[in-house]
Amino acid sequence: MTDLTLFNSLTRQLEPFQPIHAGEARVYSCGPTVYNYPHIGNMRAYVFADLLGRALTWRGYKLTHVINITDVGHLTDDADAGEDKMERMAASRAQSIWDIARHYTEAYWADIKALNIRQPAHWSIATDYIDDMIAFAASIAERHCYLLESGLYFDTASVADYGRLARAQTDEGEGRIEAVAGKRNAADFAIWRTTPSGESRQMEWDSEWGRGAPGWHLECSVMSGKLLGFPFDIHTGGIDHREIHHPNEIAQNQAFCGCGSLAEATNSGARMWLHNNFLVERSGKMSKSRGEFLRLQLLIDRGYHPLAYRLLCLQAHYRSELEFSWDGLGAALTRLKRLVLAVAAARERAPDASWEASTLEQAQARQWGKLQPLLDRFDAAIADDLNTAVALTALEEALAARKVDPALKLAAAATMDQVLGLDLAHLTRSALRLRPAAAIVSDAEIADMLDRRRQAREEKDFAASDALRDELAGQGVEVMDGDPLGWDWRL
């Protein structure tokens, strides 16, 4: 069996995955800050984390995956002078933070489900771990922290190799981080923010450093260490986290574990740090506040199945920037439809065949005949730092192969799709057909007119058929004849 190689941001190298606990894979992924809906760029981070988890499962590891929900402590700015994103949203809506957090956590979970992202072993909610955070901070305070009026600060000079993960600190970053007077080093950060005297926050707790709230970086160190144990195998997040959030988590982990130099990767608290690159818009960085807010629901409202977005992500390598466009999404939907039709065709020929995924070990014990090279290519691609672009071609070629037992094709597709997660077991052509939310005519009306038109054409009454086509066009429905991959109509 070839090694599963992954790119470790800490060493900037491709490395074989070697589990810390035999047969297991323990993975922590930084989760969303639930002050707003996630945009589809955020969701790329979880499609990636899910893919990683699925690849580890396929390779036979027992996976324990943790994704956190940040419901306190994430500031509007990386400088500690910023406001808490949750507090600010709650104030602007005149709602309780707890209601805001619940609403957006549920919206996030709906996107997780729609994208066929598997449930992690734990969704750790930051505010459930406040006592652990206080205990963690207390254990490192004396040796690694100092108290300012605004809170307890971590002295980044107190650990070896601070910032090794980031390597290139930008001037802009340094400048912004300096904002708090009294810091010993520009990069020092608050692990506990005390509430200014005379003020109160919706979310605050008593601690030996005063009433206040934990810093965002502290939360991830505490939840990952508590649920997975230091050192665990893999920590993931978007590439922005490589610069500040993760270096700060690492510094805290080193302090907590009493660890030295990062030349030993496990001293960081995890052996590997993996980062997905950004989804961008042509106009630049994706944002929730500027221009069109690209939520998954907007894609659905426009008639694009959410799994077309998953496929769009899988077409690119996770470490490459991916530019979003509606045309690209449309092409991904067509490609997904092709896969669904190919599976349906195989099922029609082998109606009794089961949809059964094999692990790599089971797959290797099986005779795949003509499909063998495609299974090999699939596994080699996944093992090569999750090269899904190539893995997808193996799936497509397996489904298109000629003179192959359709039951075997289905077994190959099931096996490959357990890693890709396109839900080919359940997707049907009609399930992919979403009605744009703005459509006024009903499906039944359209179906009725299309039936009448089909009949007119059979009777070679082309005048009537054309009249019906025009009538449909008048209602915004475009009839599309003769395209086996297309729909019968489009709004």
Ligand code: AMP
């Ligand atoms: P946040 O809710 O802002 O903490 O972000 C949640 C996750 O999405 C983090 O792992 C971010 O690094 C990641 N992320 C943010 N923006 C993008 C983007 N445009 N493309 C991909 N990942 C992103």
Ligand code: ZN
């Ligand atoms: Zn985090």
